[in-house]
Amino acid sequence: MSAQAMTQTKRQGTGDVQTLMEIKDLRIWYRTTRGNAKAVDGVDLIIQRNEVFGLAGESGCGKTTLARGILGLTKLPGYVESGEAIYYRRISDSTSVGSDLLTMPAREIRQMRWRHIAYIPQGAMNVLSPVTRIEKQILDAIYEHSDMSKEAARARMFECLEMVGLEPTVARMYPHELSGGMKQRVTIAAAVSLKPGLIIADEPTTALDVNVQQVILQELKDIAKSMELTLIYVTHDMAVHAEMADRMGIMYSGVMVEVSPVIETFKEPLHPYTQGLLSSIPAIGGDRSRMMGIPGNAPSPLDWPSGCRFHPRCPKVMEICREQHPPLLEVTPGRLVACHLYPTPISGAAPTFEELK
Amino acid sequence: MRKLLRKYPILGYYFNKLFTYFITIFGALTITFFMFRLIPTNPIQNWVRSLERQYSYKVEGADAMINRYKEEFGLTGTLWQQYTRYMYQVIVKGDLGPSFIAFPTPVQDLLIKAIPWTVALLSVSILLSWVLGLLIGAAAAWFRDSPISDSITNTSIALSQVPSYLIALFLVLFLGYQWKLLPTRGAFDGQYTIGWNWDFIKSVASHSILPVMAIVVVSLSGWILSTRSLVISNIGEDYLLYAEAKGLKPGKVMVGYALRNAMLPQATGLALTLGSMMSGQLLIENMFVYPGLGQVMGRAIAIFDYNTMMGIIILSVVSVMTASLIVDLLLPAIDPRIRTAIRA
């Protein structure tokens, strides 16, 4: 079956123009003296416009590598082994045109950055240059990607600062004069300054207090909704996903194992890993039940387990799990799972990814 | 006093630096003084003997002559007496004493004549290598996976290891003798009069090309390597990743973010290097017979002229320390982080 048809099996949503990004079999590896560490090893994902997509998974499962990889920010010793990340730009109400971010020439990708795809990185503490004032760090991207006059750009900057709840006086300050929460807000303000179509936020609140976290999450969500932009939110914290995301994708050992709308994921997790993750969240109130957790340790990217990568720790492991890597299949409308417990996709006779390899 | 310090904590910082400044200079001079005097040699005696040999007659009253010179040069009495006398003379009276190589010309005069040449030569070389080094180094770091960058780096490593006199040697051999392109001796052609006339200036310029090249080749490599290292160690820094994620042009990221953060240590390095100008380039100046401090030092060492040697060393020590002090004093003004740290 052709790759085209295969794509159709994976497609969700209401049609072409609603798709913002398609990631196909993306592999990003790291060269090490002991072989290749396959941090991202065959990720397939579709992101829709105007949704908040949560990318979940344990630390070390490859989330940040994936996030940076999409933006073309993979640095040695990491490299893109294969795969595509196609971004669809809307040119009219019913058509969009897609281009692969990973094979774009450097100049084009630079133009895409910030203007169309913005990035809110993990750990804002380190991300702002210590010797440059805040205003310059926001303005330089604005000047780069637009023709706004100085006054217009400054006005926009102050607008964004206000949006995230920062005083205009912050602009003239240096990063070290701000608190962690304030710095994070600066990065959010910078990200929205050019009204991009997509924002990728990588654990933006992990290093902050719970209270600050709460506030910032809310702000981010409000901004995303009010500006009608797509937000990919990466974090290991399931509770955050519960609050923020419309759909979420669970990543494990370099691949996606479950992709579903948030509510359904929490109500009825399909993949045993997801079930394990959710059962590790202690419930406040209610019965005191045993914390299940997930036995065993996360495997090493240098040496993923054979077949299904979760098989050594899976409570529902079967023979086939050791041998065959389960493909990501749509098993109910809008829900994808990569697990041998759910072998048949709704489109019935579509061949598996494995067979096509 | 304490109230003053509490109100302006930065004063404490300044006092501290000044105090260290004077102590270090004093200590360095003391160490050098004793080092020189403790070396078992008797320059005056040697000189007189060599005179005797040269003119093959015994100078009557050679001893009287030796004693008189000893007095002139302050070499009488115990070591401690010599020390205190010298220190008093230099610090309080600002007098560096008479020189031996050009007796009775005072050391100051010799130095003053030589300083302009050294300063001219070295400031041009240092500034040139610094600016070029910073730019090339930053570029080499930024494009560090490209073959051009690698070859630049390796060449720099190789060149920085070759002592400058060897480079000078080769330059003299090839450009000076083999192809007779550039003059190799002196600072200017003797036939021209000193002054602001074109011939003189042209002559000075052509005479300085080789020495400048010799110095620049080695120090340029040094700056390239250190800037490259610095920028690379900053490259993994998240703010560079962020700058890149913003889609800024590589040039802008490189200069506005990477270089700017690396500038600080490099600017400090520049100040210190400029400060060390005063020791002259002993080797280069001697090789090119260039009338700068290095040459004077060479002559002074040859007959062990204590006063001149100490004079040049004093000049050198003071200028390095002053440069360092200026950097320390200016640092709070330049680096916003230090300002805050001091306030804390």
Added chain:
Amino acid sequence: MLSFLKNCWRASGKFKFGVIVLTFFILLAVVAPLLYRPIIGNLSPARPGVFGRWIPPSAKHPLGTDGHGRDLLTDYLAGLRTTLYIGFLAGVIASGVGIMVGFLSAYKGGWVDSVLLTITNMLIVIPSYPILVAIAMVTPELGVASMSIILAIFSWPFSARTIRAQVMTMKERPYVELAKVSGQGDWAIIFTEILPNLTPYLLMGFAFSVVGAMVAEVGIEAIGLGPSNIITLGLMINFANGWGVYSMGRLEVLLIPVSALVLIFMAITMINRGMEEYLNPRLQKVTTEK
């Protein structure tokens, strides 16, 4: 420490290059006597007038003889040996003193630190080269040991400064605080927590001292201001220059010691950079762990 070196080897091409080249020269220096004994028997290599002057290369004298009637191959081998020895010895002394001072200064802090730091700075500020030249000029018959000590006097401060900077950052590290809190005595902390992490910097410092000493030695010898009783590579350069080998058409007499020196310096620098590459993950093309 051994695993550190092994990792450096694996992680860095520069390191490999440096180690190979350096080992070559060291081995050459070590077996040097075996190589030149057949030529000059039991005589000292520095002894002039044993053979005729300027004999072109032949079977008996693979590189010919020099202007003082010495076999050139012997000259170079003996010179290599001595230069490396001086560099090594000076490096050991300088590093040794530097490490002790730097460590003490950083670990004790307070007034000990201030005093030691000021002394260190005093020495750094003095322009060492003129003084070295002055000393060398006046003592025409310098032994290898004395020369090494003199060279070491001016290079230990650099070692001390680097080590001090390193130890100071380490003092603040959590694992040291943890050790202190769990009641480990000072010495135990030093040996178990700080020293192992200091090893790469100790090695790098040592390498720098060695190179510094050799450069200084060559600098003094090459312009003829050093002792001429022991043969070193620097001295060979000086002689070659003085004999005017360029106009004699025997440029290799100059080029051989120069290239040997450049290669040695490069090798040591490469080793340093290799270690740096291993330590700083961002410089790496290949990582060792994920």
